[in-house]
Amino acid sequence: MSEPSSRNRLLNTAASLFRRKGYDGVGLAEILSEAGLPKGSLYHHFPGGKRELAEEATLWVGGIIENVVAEAFVEAGTFREGAANTCRAIARLATQQERLLACPVMSMLQAASQDPELRQVACTVLDKWKRRLAGYATQFGCADPEAAAEQVLVMVQGAWILALADQSGAPLERLAERLLRDPAFQ
Numbered sequence: 237m238s239e240p241s242s243r244n245r246l247l248n249t250a251a252s253l254f255r256r257k258g259y260d261g262v263g264l265a266e267i268l269s270e271a272g273l274p275k276g277s278l279y280h281h282f283p284g285g286k287r288e289l290a291e292e293a294t295l296w297v298g299g300i301i302e303n304v305v306a307e308a309f310v311e312a313g314t315f316r317e318g319a320a321n322t323c324r325a326i327a328r329l330a331t332q333q334e335r336l337l338a339c340p341v342m343s344m345l346q347a348a349s350q351d352p353e354l355r356q357v358a359c360t361v362l363d364k365w366k367r368r369l370a371g372y373a374t375q376f377g378c379a380d381p382e383a384a385a386e387q388v389l390v391m392v393q394g395a396w397i398l399a400l401a402d403q404s405g406a407p408l409e410r411l412a413e414r415l416l417r418d419p420a421f422q
Contacts, residue, residue: 243281245271251293255337259347291357297340298361315376323412327405
């Protein structure tokens with residue numbers, strides 16, 4: 237397999253560091269060091285510096301999660317099954333690293349007080365996830381697809397926070413089981 241491009245190494249490294257330490261806790265020197273790249277690579281791919289890299293990294297990881305959601309619904313027979321599959325898939329994805337990482341939008345939301353454009357990127361990613369879920373809720377005949385999508389997003393985010401605190405995918409796995417058992421859930 238070929239080595240990832242310097243752009244992809246920067247995106248992957250930045251996304252991982254931001255998810256571990258938050259946007260404000262990571263400097264460009266650390267990103268470049270961990271990626272094993274010179275400063276010129278950063279400005280070649282991301283002339284806007286750290287903020288542009290953060291925006292692109294958040295959108296990139298957000299797209300990965302959006303694809304995880306899509307794959308989780310492929311075999312689902314109901315919206316409930318797809319939501320449970322999503323929880324399990326995120327648990328697997330989140331625990332692939334040596335330590336469980338935060339949701340990719342969290343550090344951007346935390347940095348929003350200093351940079352509203354980062355908040356907007358996080359909101360864009362969350363909106364894409366919600367629209368994807370609403371599409372599946374519509375497909376499976378949920379009475380209020382927007383509400384069903386928001387409910388899943390809220391529950392997954394809450395479980396992800398608990399998973400981060402526990403450094404375990406167990407809260408996401410427990411949520412998956414609850415979703416399958418809860419008759420009130422669409």
